[in-house]
Amino acid sequence: MYQVGNLVKKLSDKHGRSRESIMPILQGIVEKHNYLTDEAMVEVAKELDISAAEVFGTASFYTFLDTQVRGKYVIRVCKTITCSMKGKSEIIQTLEDMLKIKVGETTSDRNFSLIETNCIGWCHKAPAILINEIPYTELTPEKVVDIIKGYLHK
Amino acid sequence: MMINLNINDQKVSVPKGTTVLEAARKQNINIPTLCNHADLCVAGNCRVCVVEQKGARTLIAACAMPVSEGMDIHTNTLKVRNARKHIVELLLSEHRSDCTKCYKNQKCELQALANEFAFGDTLFLDLVEDHNYTIDRSSPSFIKDDSKCIRCQRCVRTCSELQYISAIAVSNKGLHQKISSFHNRPMSHVVCTNCGQCVNRCPTGALVEKTYIDQVWDAIYDPEKHVVVQTAPAVRVALGEDLGYDPGERVTGKMVTALRQLGFDSILDTDFTADLTIMEEGTELLTRLKKVLVDGNKDIAIPMFTSCSPGWIKFIEHKYPQYLHNLSTCKSPQQMFGALAKTYYAQKRRLDPSKIVSVSIMPCTAKKYEADRPEMRASGYKDIDFVLTTRELAVMVKQAGLDFRNLEPSHYDSVMGDSTGAGVIFGATGGVMEAALRTAYEIVTGREVPFKNLNITPARGMDGVKEATIKIEGCTDDWKFLEGVELKVAIAHGLTNANKIMKLVKAGKAPYHFVEIMACPGGCIGGGGQPIPTSMEIRKNRMKAIYSEDEHMVLRKSHENPDVIAVYKEFLGKPNSHLSHELLHTHYVARENY
Amino acid sequence: MENKGLNKVGLIFEKINQKEVLTKAFNMSSNEIIQDILDSGLKGRGGAGFPTGLKWKYTAAEKEPEKYIVCNADEGEPGTFKDREILDKVAYKVYGGMAIAGKAVGAKNGIVYLRGEYRFLLPQLMKELESFHNIIEEIGFDFKIRYCLGSGAYICGEESALFESIQGDRGEPRNKPPYPTTSGVFGKPTSINNVETLVSTMMIILHGPGSYSQLGTKDSRGSKVFSVSGDTPTPGIFELELGMSVQEFVNEFGDGDTKAVQVGGASGFCVPRKKFQNTIIGFEGVPTGGSMKLFNSSRSMYNVLHNYLDFFAEESCGQCTPCRVGCQQLLKGVEKVKKGEVKSNYLNELVKLADTMKIASKCGLGQSVGNAFRTIVENFREEIIY
Numbered sequence A: 001m002y003q004v005g006n007l008v009k010k011l012s013d014k015h016g017r018s019r020e021s022i023m024p025i026l027q028g029i030v031e032k033h034n035y036l037t038d039e040a041m042v043e044v045a046k047e048l049d050i051s052a053a054e055v056f057g058t059a060s061f062y063t064f065l066d067t068q069v070r071g072k073y074v075i076r077v078c079k080t081i082t083c084s085m086k087g088k089s090e091i092i093q094t095l096e097d098m099l100k101i102k103v104g105e106t107t108s109d110r111n112f113s114l115i116e117t118n119c120i121g122w123c124h125k126a127p128a129i130l131i132n133e134i135p136y137t138e139l140t141p142e143k144v145v146d147i148i149k150g151y152l153h154k
Numbered sequence B: 001m002m003i004n005l006n007i008n009d010q011k012v013s014v015p016k017g018t019t020v021l022e023a024a025r026k027q028n029i030n031i032p033t034l035c036n037h038a039d040l041c042v043a044g045n046c047r048v049c050v051v052e053q054k055g056a057r058t059l060i061a062a063c064a065m066p067v068s069e070g071m072d073i074h075t076n077t078l079k080v081r082n083a084r085k086h087i088v089e090l091l092l093s094e095h096r097s098d099c100t101k102c103y104k105n106q107k108c109e110l111q112a113l114a115n116e117f118a119f120g121d122t123l124f125l126d127l128v129e130d131h132n133y134t135i136d137r138s139s140p141s142f143i144k145d146d147s148k149c150i151r152c153q154r155c156v157r158t159c160s161e162l163q164y165i166s167a168i169a170v171s172n173k174g175l176h177q178k179i180s181s182f183h184n185r186p187m188s189h190v191v192c193t194n195c196g197q198c199v200n201r202c203p204t205g206a207l208v209e210k211t212y213i214d215q216v217w218d219a220i221y222d223p224e225k226h227v228v229v230q231t232a233p234a235v236r237v238a239l240g241e242d243l244g245y246d247p248g249e250r251v252t253g254k255m256v257t258a259l260r261q262l263g264f265d266s267i268l269d270t271d272f273t274a275d276l277t278i279m280e281e282g283t284e285l286l287t288r289l290k291k292v293l294v295d296g297n298k299d300i301a302i303p304m305f306t307s308c309s310p311g312w313i314k315f316i317e318h319k320y321p322q323y324l325h326n327l328s329t330c331k332s333p334q335q336m337f338g339a340l341a342k343t344y345y346a347q348k349r350r351l352d353p354s355k356i357v358s359v360s361i362m363p364c365t366a367k368k369y370e371a372d373r374p375e376m377r378a379s380g381y382k383d384i385d386f387v388l389t390t391r392e393l394a395v396m397v398k399q400a401g402l403d404f405r406n407l408e409p410s411h412y413d414s415v416m417g418d419s420t421g422a423g424v425i426f427g428a429t430g431g432v433m434e435a436a437l438r439t440a441y442e443i444v445t446g447r448e449v450p451f452k453n454l455n456i457t458p459a460r461g462m463d464g465v466k467e468a469t470i471k472i473e474g475c476t477d478d479w480k481f482l483e484g485v486e487l488k489v490a491i492a493h494g495l496t497n498a499n500k501i502m503k504l505v506k507a508g509k510a511p512y513h514f515v516e517i518m519a520c521p522g523g524c525i526g527g528g529g530q531p532i533p534t535s536m537e538i539r540k541n542r543m544k545a546i547y548s549e550d551e552h553m554v555l556r557k558s559h560e561n562p563d564v565i566a567v568y569k570e571f572l573g574k575p576n577s578h579l580s581h582e583l584l585h586t587h588y589v590a591r592e593n594y
Numbered sequence C: 001m002e003n004k005g006l007n008k009v010g011l012i013f014e015k016i017n018q019k020e021v022l023t024k025a026f027n028m029s030s031n032e033i034i035q036d037i038l039d040s041g042l043k044g045r046g047g048a049g050f051p052t053g054l055k056w057k058y059t060a061a062e063k064e065p066e067k068y069i070v071c072n073a074d075e076g077e078p079g080t081f082k083d084r085e086i087l088d089k090v091a092y093k094v095y096g097g098m099a100i101a102g103k104a105v106g107a108k109n110g111i112v113y114l115r116g117e118y119r120f121l122l123p124q125l126m127k128e129l130e131s132f133h134n135i136i137e138e139i140g141f142d143f144k145i146r147y148c149l150g151s152g153a154y155i156c157g158e159e160s161a162l163f164e165s166i167q168g169d170r171g172e173p174r175n176k177p178p179y180p181t182t183s184g185v186f187g188k189p190t191s192i193n194n195v196e197t198l199v200s201t202m203m204i205i206l207h208g209p210g211s212y213s214q215l216g217t218k219d220s221r222g223s224k225v226f227s228v229s230g231d232t233p234t235p236g237i238f239e240l241e242l243g244m245s246v247q248e249f250v251n252e253f254g255d256g257d258t259k260a261v262q263v264g265g266a267s268g269f270c271v272p273r274k275k276f277q278n279t280i281i282g283f284e285g286v287p288t289g290g291s292m293k294l295f296n297s298s299r300s301m302y303n304v305l306h307n308y309l310d311f312f313a314e315e316s317c318g319q320c321t322p323c324r325v326g327c328q329q330l331l332k333g334v335e336k337v338k339k340g341e342v343k344s345n346y347l348n349e350l351v352k353l354a355d356t357m358k359i360a361s362k363c364g365l366g367q368s369v370g371n372a373f374r375t376i377v378e379n380f381r382e383e384i385i386y
Helices: A004-015 A019-033 A038-048 A052-061 A081-085 A088-099 A141-152 B020-026 B078-093 B109-117 B154-162 B197-201 B213-220 B239-243 B252-262 B270-293 B310-319 B321-326 B333-348 B366-372 B390-399 B421-427 B431-445 B477-482 B495-506 B536-551 B562-572 B578-584 C018-026 C030-040 C052-061 C082-105 C116-139 C159-166 C195-207 C209-213 C246-253 C301-315 C321-339 C346-360 C364-379 C381-385
Strands: A073-078 A112-117 A129-131 A134-136 B002-007 B010-015 B050-053 B072-074 B142-145 B169-171 B178-180 B207-209 B226-231 B266-269 B356-362 B386-389 B465-471 B486-493 B514-518 C068-073 C109-114 C144-149 C190-194 C223-230 C236-241 C258-263 C269-272 C291-296
Touching (some): A019 A038, A019 C144, A052 B169, A052 B178, A129 A141, A134 A141, A134 C116, B020 B050, B050 B078, B078 B109, B154 B169, B154 B495, B197 B207, B213 B390, B226 B252, B226 B270, B226 B333, B239 B390, B266 B333, B270 B333, B270 B431, B270 B477, B270 B562, B310 B321, B310 B366, B310 B495, B333 B366, B333 B562, B333 B578, B356 B390, B366 B386, B386 B390, B431 B465, B431 B477, B431 B514, B486 B495, B562 B578, C018 C116, C018 C195, C030 C052, C030 C082, C030 C209, C052 C082, C052 C190, C052 C195, C068 C082, C068 C195, C082 C109, C082 C116, C082 C195, C082 C223, C109 C116, C109 C159, C159 C190, C190 C195, C246 C291, C269 C364, C301 C321, C321 C364, C321 C381, C346 C381
Parallel strands (some): B002 B072, B486 B514, C068 C190, C223 C291
Antiparallel strands (some): A073 A129, B002 B010, C223 C236, C258 C269
8 A cells, every 4th residue: 555654754864844844745756656545634734743634624625736636647728818718618528538537537547637727827828738737739639649659658 | 011002093002022912902992802712822723802903914813912112003994894894704604604593692702793793694605515524512511513614613722721631623724624533533432521611612502411301391380300419519610600690609509499389399509419529539549648658558549539520531531541650539529419319318308210210410521421431330320410511591581580699598418419619629729738727737736727817828729730738746646647738739630730640640740649630721610611701710710619608608628518417327337338439439530641 | 108119128038147146246235236126126026016126135134133035926816827937947047036136135044935836936936046056155255045834825925824834733824913024934034035045146146236127117117028928929938128008009919809918917907908008017007927928809808817717715814814715706796697596686795895804814825816806897897797
């Protein structure tokens, strides 16, 4: 079984155990584990000696610190105005058809999650998405198919 | 340094660091507030207190704005009034307003503001229907109804600042922002101590005690049932506040009469088991000290912690489970009472314990939880059937239409109705310690504690952590091993202060033999079940009343309580006897820290 | 009104000898640096437009020995993407600006708060940071920069929310005062500056305040990097002299059918066609952090407004009433007006609400929601109703 406790300990050793260490620790967990499990949050609370509710409260403030199940590849489709004007809906449609999930869902093999997000700073190259931290811009449905195929074969 | 400013064209001079709100109050200028609370740090969230500062681009929040030289403040301009109206209307739009049915009807601060600023047609659209709000009834102590929450965060600040628990915190953001336990788990399954301090400070009906009033009425009107009621020491000095009295008025005699008129069959006093607790806990302490000091037994946990406060018990179970052995095994006075009511009392009164309904009136919401603990069935039945708060008792008095002010005071009934001043002061921080010392010192030395008029002043007052050292001299033969020992004690109230002591203990730096801890600020007088509002001022008044009650008692030492003497003689044998252990002592459970 | 016309400038992305400029700054006194920045007339490039020199002066005046320079790289305003480009192309100038600020105010530590959406840049930024640290060590500058990474929260661009986030808390704006120059990150005096502002300070040190202040107008000195998007044949990043009219901007970037320009992002102002001519882009007219979004006549301004309000309802931190509830009311309100479920004059109530949000909210977010709301509703009322 995956030992989240060890990971949290390692991250706490690296970033420290004061309150300001919480962001890099949570980010580190998400990077390795895709999202924050309850177990992971409890471990963070223990390491930093703060309450678990505060860990959850802090994590849930930040869109990228997911506390719900997420897949290995989290696809965030920008829904803010320019992307929305320049074909966001078709991009979502393509992704939903391809991955057989709706926005907000995760594929049953836990490979992909599809979510919408607010402006990611690529308005001049809309529509844009992030897959984990990598941006993909000036998308068309065809380009999206190719990109996802690339991830499927990873 | 003094700062000069104008508020509503009146000149004001206040010390630097004063807020505009405080400066205005000094001039008797009322600025409405909501998220502000005297016990808590400034939030500046609700914006109800916005006022106009001449020359400023925006309105300013009076609660969060420090005064500055030459400020020109206006608290009641049209701009201010319009903004306040909008703000109150906005709060109403995210609040499920079932006011006439609400437990907080007419005690709701939002309702009061609505009355003042937002009466008439509703301005904005209802947002409650857009949210999937839940009502958490999982705790036996309180109900958390998110649909009535207006996010003032008083509860969150209470839980972290006063109680160092943060069982609840602010979660999510924007329209999804809410007050959550850890990942929205039921309150019964998180570190919550059920102390009810949040309930005491919630301005709306979002956090209220779980009420058992109807169940108690049912029992009272059930002819088969014999309903006994016990009242905790802190209730008698606070109940009056909900019935039109000023904080700090003692209403003991009237309360007893009221309970009788409500129909309880026997009106008894938790003070009796407070005195009994002293006998049991004092003996336990002396036994532990003997094992440590004489036998050199390293397995005995010192310091010993008091165990009267169920909020504190849950705190240590969650946060410091490795120190459960330091807790006295004594049950709280409420639970000792419960265990005896359905055994000793039943025998004496020739009652079938299955027909006894045991009710307690407590300043506390955690007592509701405590009564529900599976350990609390020593009598073979649920030892305490229902726990009502001080507030709930006031509701019953009103429901029954009693003219409380004109009731003739009367005395508690007998068998478990006698009490001493030592039992009474259990209601204030330091009271258990003082009561214990009054008895233990006398047992060990044969002399009264060397404090004028028995008032152990170092144990009194509102300091968060109090420490005292008492040198034991002139021991009687049985207690020679304590000769010359400097007994070190500490007292903490409010769990943030308790945590300070626990940190010392954890660091091996706590030199104490005996530590009294109460979960609530000020002790039980500041309990989560006490009348709302609460503030340091109000708690001080209640405290004063407690000590005055003590001074007025004929008996001031637990071991002199005739009912206590009787229960040992007739039933228990001696303190820490086998039967005592069965009925009056308990054990604790290590719990998860989330 | 002073109008400089549309002039392209190449200051921000100009290749410079970093060591040379830093050496120059290192040999200046704190006062000299601050005076240069004051003289340049530079105002913050994040959108709020506070004079940078004053910010440094206030921070420098604080007695506390521990001070911080924070670079606000939490560029989240919809329609803004210039800071990403600046960091991508000339991060060394951002670092240089931070070191100069450090020298000016007496801070030895810098923190770059980078939005999580730009995490992909981090490896390259760290590499550049390493060589920067080497260079300033050679010069003898005592200044260290580290990164803090955001995780997707627009509000963290608000300076005090950003501090909270650095400190590991929810990014909720603080009550002000105290201001950052007195009590910023970790409660220490802090000068927090936008990415572009910091680069500008380096250019001012290099070229002198005189030549910088010749650019732009009296109220808006210098040049500005604009993020141009929407209905335009040439979306992208352009550095322009401040002081042009919206009309001149549209002439350059429009598609011939521009009906409105949203200046300053979702929290900015909507300028309709009839006001293009008389509206200057700058602090005397419509201020902007650089976001310029063009809409042509095929666009529904209802959709634009709805999109913005949806954004704010989600991205409000949620702590204060006017912003948390106000955003939801505006959003639901325009939906109901559109559907005909409430009377169209309910829009008037909503405009009043937006005005309350402007004066009663705790921070800049809630205070600026009303900008777009009012200007869109006032200029495109029919599109909202029908």
